[in-house]
Amino acid sequence: MGSSQQKFYTSPLAVINHLVKWTLLSIPVSVITGSLVALFLWSLEEATHLRYEFPILLWGLPASGLLIYWLYKIGGKNAEAGNNLVIDEIHKPGAGVPARMAPLVLITTVITHLFGGSAGREGTAVQIGGSMAAWVAKVFKLGNQDVKIILMCGVAGGFGAVFGTPVTGAVFALEVLAIGSVQYIALLPCLITSLFANWVCISWNIHHTQYNILFEGSHDEWIPYLHVDVLLILKVVIASIAFGLASNLFAVLTHNIKHLSKKFIKKAYLVPVAGGLVIILLTYLIQTTDYNGLGVSGPFPDSVNIVNAFHAGNVEYYSWLLKLVFTAITLGMGFKGGEVTPLFFIGATLGNTMALLLGAPVDLLAAVGFIAVFAGATNTPIACTLMGIELFGGTHLVYFAIGCFTAYYFSGHTGIYASQKKLMQKIV
Structure with missing residues (x-):
């Protein structure tokens, strides 16, 4: 085997070690993230039904915006940066992603929806996954390279669980960091975490919206x-x-x-x-x-x-x-x-x-x-x-x-x- 081949050679044992390590690390990230995403989706549905029942809640939107501002002012600190903080920390681990980001973004997103703001849920799920992954990284005292990977796992788990699309969640976490680069080093860890987090979320009796395309396709009659x-x-x-x-x-x-x-x-x-x-x-x-x-x-x-x-x-x-x-x-x-x-x-x-x-x-x-x-x-x-x-x-x-x-x-x-x-x- 040539020197260039030896440089990039990975033994089957190393692959097994990598797989076992990240399967074990992904379990706490998946369980916490999947459960919190399930709580978030349930809360969001309840808030939406309340808004439908009481349209007058829309008039509380300015006051709810003020409440959100003060919640982040008092306890948010760098959590205010949201998804961008998670992405920045993956690029260059430093100040860390605070665990308080998860409850803050969950509560404030539900408030936004309850009073009629037009927003989604992916950012909240990604921040929940990223902050919980950062917490797990602290507990296990992971080095910078592993912190990057586990944060990507958190992104994958949050995204995969919130939409019920685990494969998409894994690839999204690899692809979203940069235009022109896909971080394949985290491929297996992200897939494992996204699959587990989605299963955990579903186990809480959360159902995702089903879409159907009735169009069956057609062929070009000339070709x-x-x-x-x-x-x-x-x-x-x-x-x-x-x-x-x-x-x-x-x-x-x-x-x-x-x-x-x-x-x-x-x-x-x-x-x-x-x-x-x-x-x-x-x-x-x-x-x-x-x-x-x-x-x-x-x-x-x-x-x-x-x-x-x-x-x-x-x-x-x-x-x-x-x-x-x-x-x-x-x-x-x-x-x-x-x-x-x-x-x-x-x-x-x-x-x-x-x-x-x-x-x-x-x-x-x-x-x-x-x-x-x-x-x-x-x-x-x-x-x-x-x-x-x-x-x-x-x-x-x-x-x-x-x-x-x-x-x-x-x-x-x-x-x-x-x-x-x-x-x-x-x-x-």
Whole structure:
């Protein structure tokens, strides 16, 4: 065996040791993360039902924003940085991810949803996983390299459990850190943790939303051996350019709102108060609460939401833009929660609109938009393609991959995570 081969040789025994070590380390991370994510999802559902039952709660949004500000002011410290703190610590372990991040973000995200802020759940789950992984790393006194890996495991576990997509969770944790680099060193640990955390979450009787694509596919009559419809591929590409541009618009608008609100509102505690007032004003201007909260389902059968976006009707051609604005204001002005579920809403409703414009299957383009807008905003096209398979099945894999990769290229280099490194250009 040559010297270069010896340098990269890994014995089977070393692989077994690696597997056993990270299986044992992943167990506490998975059990704690999966259980806390289950508690979070249950709390979120209860808060959403309360808001449906008592719409007047919307008027408490400014006060809830003030409460969130003070909770972080009193006990948050560096936890305020959220997902970016977790990503920064993976890149360069230093100050650490505090354990208090988990209860803080869980409580404040539920508060945001209870009073009608437009936010998601992925950011909360990732922060729960990251903070609990950091705590486990402290207990076991892990070195810096192992701290990086276990933090990635926490991200994978939180993401996999909150959406019920463990394979996606593992790859997302590897891919999200940097544009142009995938951290394969943590591949097995992330997969193990994501699988375990998802199983733990499900064992608490948590059920994830099921989506169905009724479109079974069609073949091009001129090139039958391709097993895909060439014209439909072209329509998916056109729609996915729009998905990528929507991803970029969301990221840029959220960052700008955050920057401008800090610049023009001198008292920091008034930023979420102002944001809450703007959301109330917008809600009453459009005379619907469909764009408040999570957006997976709604209080009425004909509500604009993700589930209804898979069917023609109920969705307005501008629904995606309204959700984009509501979410950018909510998150850009100090409320807590994730971006991903609103991105699903934006993508699914934009996909619905594009399908009607292009004469394509509504459920297929809603599904492609669902994952592609997320891919563009987070710069994780591989993970999002896998998410398409885990959520919708593998029948339409070609369309999922085309959608995610096209959106990724057209979304620019501004993503929703400021700490995500840009190691190379998307094109050269």
